Amino acid sequence: MKAVITGTGCYIPKVKKENNKFISNKFLNSDGTAFNSFNTEIIEKFKSITGIVERRYAKNDYTASDLGYFASKKAIENARINAESIDYIIVAHNFGDVKKTGIQSDIIPSLATRIKHLLQIKNPNCVAYDILFGCPGWVEGVIQAQAFIKANIAKKVLVIGTETLSRVIDKHDRDSMIYSDGAGACIVESVETDIETGILGHATQTFSKDEAYHLFFGNSYNKNEDENVRYIKMHGRKIYEFALTNVPQAMKVALDKSNIDIDEVKKVFIHQANEKMDEAIIKRFYRLYKKPVPKDIMPMSIHKLGNSSVATVPTLLDLVLKGKIEGHNLQKGDIFILASVGAGMNINAIVYRY
Template sequence: MNVHSKITGTGSFIPSVVKKNEDFLNETFLNEDGSPFEQDNGVIIEKFKAITGIEERRYATPDLNSSDLGFFASEKAIKDAGIDKEELDYIIVAHNFGDVKSGSIQSDMLPSLASRIKFRLGIKNSNCVAYDILFGCPGWVQGVIQAEAFIKAGIAKKCLVIGTETLSRVVDKYDRDSMIFADGAGACIVEAEEGSTDKGILSHATVTDVMDECYYLYSGKSFKEDSDSNVHYIKMLGRKIYEYSLTNVPLAMKTALDKSGVDITDVKKIFIHQANEKMDEQIIKRFFRLYKTKVPVGVMPMSIYKLGNSSVATVPTLFDMVKRGEMENQEVNKGDVVIFASVGAGMNINAIVYRY
């Protein structure tokens, strides 16, 4: 009997603290060399909104860490799937910085976030293997790909895949890019299902480029000259990432779609990493251009305008929100072919073609 991998449950946790663009009006933004910008913050913020599409973002409350957010999303996914948590074979958690306590300058990844979440879930089964993956923003998508591999290999039947992050705690407040980042968590249950292989995960593709691209996203010191040089924050070469993504993400998506045998006209939704609205729009345009066709209306749901960029959490939270009917004029129906795609630190790109 043929076995395929199917997402049977989803869950997300959207933090309660809303940080609006106007809340940055009194911040001091600096250039990389420590010099001030010529424009005032009002102009900087308007330009930022025009490019990224971000109007507000969500931050976790001080009492919650990444593992807590992941736990909340996991509870919802397990309930949605209607499974016994003790039957889970794997818990795969994607993140970038582990648990960073509010006001701390240190990441805490001992024990792993996966172990912490398994503990919070109260799973006693020793054969439920819990581990973390560091794969940049595409981490959750890669976790789903790994779950698919375990299922295809016959060593797993049920996997919990989580993407969770509190990027608000690793940003340099003097860097205007700090306005991009946000917190959140999304999770899903991936299960083995017997029958036709023309459903669930149909195909996938993953790319890692490092020769020129390895440090497009990196840890670096604050732009404020007299700050502690030993304390590092998330930094990025925005233009480099933009150019790299526009060229390479559509190609990776095409590789995945061509493997699936699905026609481009059958793709109903693309759940792409919420990195930058303009960038995502151009990626999708270039993807459809590869097939000499126009972008269908409504094919790309977007949540970045109100949730910001929560890295590994953007794709699973977006999918969960659409699935639950929480996004206006967006829905997924049985039989729909969707694509999950992401790009991020590494530089890594991945894509999954999935029949809902």
């Protein structure tokens, strides 16, 4: 009995916001003082570090649960299953449903319940719940799905990552240019087979002694704004250093558990947070095995889609599986790694044979 991803789907919002749309923003330091640089310089430096050229935002009347529903429908169709046969719906997010004009999140009922409602699943034995695990939430949901399947608690699990980060960003914070909206989903099924396929190994860690508040909610950098309204904030340099130190190690633990040689790995799908950070993580990962980084090992979507938190990895996987990222594809039997890092600080990785 193997835990196998039998269908994937994603929803990429239609609203594009290019870097030049931030040219009139009044960016401020955390203490409220103005930058000495012009916005053109700030934006160009931002692009050189993150790789982001544009990002996607949800339409005003859509929430995170709507985006998750759209991605779920595609995953269910791709897996060719009846939605009523789903045993669990696991939804990873961080901020719930935030309306375009809202100032707080809405998570009652849970997003999983809302998506189950939108899918019109009648079966009461289809259990729906949310997980809050930072950006690695979707990857962790897949790990939980495998646990349910191994324990014979479930046969089919729908795992969704959905977020509308554009609703929780401070326009005076230059980091606001990183974030975007989107959703990705997959069906994880129990498959009876003698072939070594599906999830081969995984690893998860939470660092909270000194790292718990690397990502947090805080006030606008504009001291004149309502102090009751709060936004996503981060200590970028600390996160960068943390990720470079710890993510390659977690990936190595997962790979070593799977008994797969690193030379067999065809693709590595890393959370799309920062182009330079992801490239550095890959270099350090291969350095642990004293190997050079193979060409085209790491597909990326951040340039056009930005950082949609829990949605980046499932979206990237879906795009590659469906041949929508030039130069990247997977064949049956190929080994790939899924890895993410985010608020908590949490890290996880999965080794998977397609």
